[in-house]
Amino acid sequence: MTLLLDLILGLAVVGVAVWTLAVRENFPAVIGFVAYGLLLALVWVRLGAVDVALTEAALGAGATGVILLFAVVRLRGGRAEIDAATPGPRQRLAAGILCGVVGLALAVAVLSLPDPAPSQAAAVARHLPELGVANPITGVLMAYRGLDTLLEAVVLVFAVLAIWSMAPDRRWGAVPGPVFPVQSNGPLSLLARLLPPIGIVVGIYIAWVGADAPGGKFQGGTILAAMGILAWVAGLWRLPPVASRGLRWAVVAGPLAFIGVGLLGFVFADGFLSYPPAIAKPLILLIEAAMTLSVAAALVLMVAGPPEGRRA
Amino acid sequence: MTLLAHLLLLATILAPLGLLATAVTAQGRLRLPALLVYAPLPGLAAALIAGPAPPLVIYADWLRLSLDLDAPGALLLGVAALLWSAAGAYASAYLPGATRFAGWWLLTLAGSLGVFIAGDLVTFYFAFALVSLAAYGLVVQDATRRARRAGAIYLALAVLGEVFLLFAFALLAVSIPGQSLAIADAVAALPNSLVRNETILLLLLGFGLKAGLVPLHVWLPLAHPAAPMPASAVLSGAIIKAGIIGLIRFLPFEGGIAGWGLALGVLGFLTAFYGVALGITQRNPKTILAYSSVSQMGVVMAALGFGLAAGDAATPLDAARYASHHVLAKGALFLGVGVALATGARRAAWIMAPVLLLVLSFGGLPLTGGALAKEATKAQLGAGVLGWLSALSAAGTTMLMLHFADRLRAGLAETPEASAPPGLILPFAVMTAGALLLPWWLYPAAVKFWPALWPVLLGALGFLALRNWGGRLPRWPEGDVLIFAERAAARVAPPLAERASRIEATLRAWPSAGLALLVLALLLGLAMAVAA
């Protein structure tokens, strides 16, 4: 029975993907992509990776969907240029065949993976209690592969600065992204007033619960960011200008906290990013909180894009 | 004694470079042209007394740089230093203010003398590169369009020569068993190295290009006339000998590669007669001299070739003797051309007499340096057919040189009373005396009268014939073969480069790049699947 379910789900995902590529108009393609993201989240649940399902739904489908929608709205026309640049049927056929063969090779490789799948699950489980954290994925993210997470947080900060640096010089210092008119009434302002409080509670809860159950800083951060974007779109909350020091410290707080605690590891424990066993959990939670704040701030700024308004 | 010898060897290269260093300060730069005459003196001294000293080894740990002087090297170093010094004095008078020219001059001088005393591969390559590349500065000194074209062609072929040599030296370094890079070990290891033929071919190409072997001589008739007078003198006199010393040092004369010797000999004679054939069609005296250099170098290489074929160990010294005479005589002639162009008809006799004597000595007139030079290569080129060939080439050379004298007389200054400044005449006089007398001191030998004389007479007869019916000879452009090569290249090169950039442009279109990526992935996958 479950095989049938997996089959249907798999076919649905591939079907939506094909439809997203095939459809001519951009807008339906983006809608298709959001659907694809959500179906993929379902697949992750089927694969037993709830953490990743949360991330995929929040980031992969939600946030990416939002920025794609923003882009679709602004990117009009250019149809003639696109048609001119479309490769000829022969090239498309060749590309199709080659991509097919690559996919096939991939499938063969996956199918011929060794049967007793080599896994780190046991090792992670054995070392987990030292960290005082129950969720293995958070353990891996925060401790065992801490450097990956640190570098990735820095990539987020870096992406924000890269996006800001795309703005024309005269716009520097202004408010990031377009400024939406304040909506005194109407459904959007209702939603923008009602949902954020609940959203913030849920976001913080998910970030908090990440230590022991599926959840974590990225998922929590994304939800907080979503609430921020909702309020910003409804015009209720004006983003602080690019030059404001508070905003920048918010974006930078997470990775800096991570490095700070990591360096402390030299003093108390036996190396960078290692936690003294006694106070491992509070330290991890401290870092998680700072990271959630940073991730939320970074995501809002990334969705907002480079400063376009007048100087604040 | 050996310490003094070593110091002199070092000074031979470092003196010119040191002098160049003084050019950093402004007034140092002004005095530079005047000091050109002194730069080669340490080289001259080294040639005289450093002969028997053991090789000087520097920086011994991983790279053995060594300077060494054997008999042929000393001989050539001495005469070259003399020519450089005379030409230097000539240049100070001829181009007083040219500081940049003096800079290039000193660089080329350091390289030219360094080539004779280099004892290992790296120093030799460094000196050879220095003399080849720095001479470009001398060629383009006049900054006319013709000079720049000649310079560009010279540089292109010089770099090509460098590349051949780099390749050959890499092969040699590979075949030397130990870590050492000394030339002696390289030559010893050459006959039985597994890449023997390729190495020798590359050596011949590299040094042949420098010395003007037939197909590779094309830059010579372009570069020498384009350079100012003193530069032409050293170009034709001393710098061309870098190729000869290269052949002397790197070819194993104890035998083992007879076939190559024969090939070199035949090519040498071919070059000799080709030089003469082209020379007589030229009008400009400097171009005739350039072709004469090609021809003379042909004779030297023929001697080297047949000596190599016969496995005669004395060949290097004999060839060096012949070449040293050429250094002196050709240098003197070039300086003479400069002096002649500046003197009027009335005073011409003072100049034409020594020029005529030099011209005849080229043909091997008895009692002159030329005869002694021909005598020196008797061992290699004396017997049977070779004897006839060398005699014929002597006749041809005489005819060519007389043609040169005739063209020179036509080119004298208009105003009869004009006379060249002493600064030009003195070096010319010194060089002429050197050309006629030095051989007697360096390699005295009894010269049988008649076998040396009849080629000269035959040559004179040929010249007379040339004077009357010369008009009908075809007017060949300078650098003959090169012109056709350039036209052919003009047809082939652009389409090739055009096609290459078109392919490259198509690859830069997005879909084709994506396809290339995928094809590459599959290619690698297949290659590995086949191997595993």
Added chain:
Amino acid sequence: MSTLLTLFSGIAIAAGVVFFLAGTVALLRFPDPLSRLHALTKADSLGLGLIVLGLLPWAGGWFAALKLILVWLLVLLAGATATQLIAERLRGEDPPP
């Protein structure tokens, strides 16, 4: 007792699914966008309510049940707002950007 419970949730979920089907059919069949929109939101929110109702007994403990209801309420809120916005957009009033 448990069989009664499973029976009840089975019926509730089936009803929910029926409503979802009705909403989708309405989406495809109805002529003008406004009516389609109206039908869709009505059917889906009711359908979801029924499914949540059906799942309540299975949810592990009170806390999880509350969370399920919270989910339903949020979907209701979001659905209503979205429908309002699209409706305004369709009728051409001063639509938000």
Added chain:
Amino acid sequence: MEATPGGFLLVLILVAPVTGLLIGFAQGGRAAERIALWAAPLGVTMAMVLLAGVLHAQAPIVAFVGGWAPPLGLALRADGLAAAMLMTTAVIIAAITLFARADYTTLPGAPEARAPLAFWCFLLALWAALNAAFLGGDLFNLFVALEMLTFGALALACLDGRATQFKAELRYLLFALIGSVFYLLGTALLYGAYGTLDILLLSRTARSDAPTIVAASLMTVGLLGKMALFPLHLWLPAAHAGAPPAASALLSGLVVKASYVLLLRLWFWVMPAALLLAVAPILALLGAAAILFGSLVALRQARLKLLVAYSTVAQIGYLFLMFPLVAGSAAEVAERAWTGGALQAISHAFAKAAMFLAAGVIARGMGHDRIAGLHGAARVAPLSVLAFGLAGLSLMGIPPSGGFTAKWLLLQSALYAGQWWWALVIVAGGLLTGGYVFRVLSAAMRAPSPDFMPAAPVDARQERVALGLAIISVVLGLLPLAAFGLVLIGR
């Protein structure tokens, strides 16, 4: 597999630029500049200490992040090659910091501007990414470092905000993303097959089965795409030519080398020898094609910066000639080829950085970078033309330069290994390089038209920096061969 003493130094080298970036970004333009100025000498000293440590220990310095051993945790490994590349990176970035002070400085009172803040932050970020790429011991960790490198390079190149540059950078980003996706696919397969992503552990257990082959081909092509080896070079010329001088020097000199080091890690550590033997000729063929096509197209370029960019495409080819020479031959020849390849990477980094900086100064001084119109450049920016010439010498491989020693080593190992055709390619490449360098120099040396006026004053300090880098690239040739034994440690 155990951590050696001195591991904290590796972490310090990695964390210092990251902390600098974060604080600089938060504190604003002027702070970022001051931090970068302080970070440059600090970085060079740290790299020197690491170099000394590796040389002294004659073995790689290993550090476990967080104290967890590799199958579970991440390892940072500084072997000879990594130490040499770190040293090169530190010196070049210090030089670029000096060079860029004239362009991107914010005066004490002045309000913060976009370009200076962005430049200094991206410089520190690129530095951190390069250090992470050279030191990384885990394939996924290297992926994150590569991504950071790609974003940094992209942002730096777009600093001028010109439209053509946005198009060029988009082509770069999308192609680099395809590359990183391929790399990720390979990583997933390797993890599936072996349960770990640590390079040393993989090198012990690698087999020649289907997943490894597919992973190897995907990862190799991904890295070739990010390195712009010949058939996949569509983004490099436009991206590197259009970038500001300081950025293009960094891009062409160092960023390309990070993917190269990864490729070396992949093929000479992780993959079994049988696969290497199968793939090495193909890679070398691509390298040869890169040298010939790149140089031919460079010869025909009308603009100076595009010529230098195509020269990068050509010079990258040399790096790949090393593969068949190290793979198929005796130990002694393999070591010589390996040293040659590493030295070519290092000397090209210095030479290309000097060339781009010099080209930038010349272009600013003359107002344009059309090669035909470069008459009198030698008078406007004499030191830059000299730097360009010296760097050209090193690229051509004329005796005293680092390029010469690298090409000499590759030449000899090609002949020792009996594969003389690679030697032919090296020599042909040298000739073609000579062609386009001579073309630029002869145009620059020619006397200007009488009514010639330089477009903008040239900053003498910037010229000296370019000349300094060119001299280092030449002096590299004079270092005794024993110094390059460093690159062999931990091979």
Added chain:
Amino acid sequence: MIYGLVASALVALGLYGLVTQPALLRKVLAFNLLGGGVFLLFGVVAARGGDPVPQALVITGIVVAFAATALALVLVLRLFQITGAATIAEDETRR
């Protein structure tokens, strides 16, 4: 096992889209499809051994992919605002 095939199919589709779709927005879309496929492959590998490490890698990967998408879209928008170009076809020949 099925999801392994699904992942491969998604990768093939994403690649096809990225290589042939001329419109920039569609290319970014295709890249996200491709990213989804790749991370699904990680998921399949994780599911085989019930291993948390690949799942952590996927989370990191998704965030990096999001950053890349955001950057790409900003570039596309800026390019469109300045030149109105919607593709990266090589228009002027590089002479």
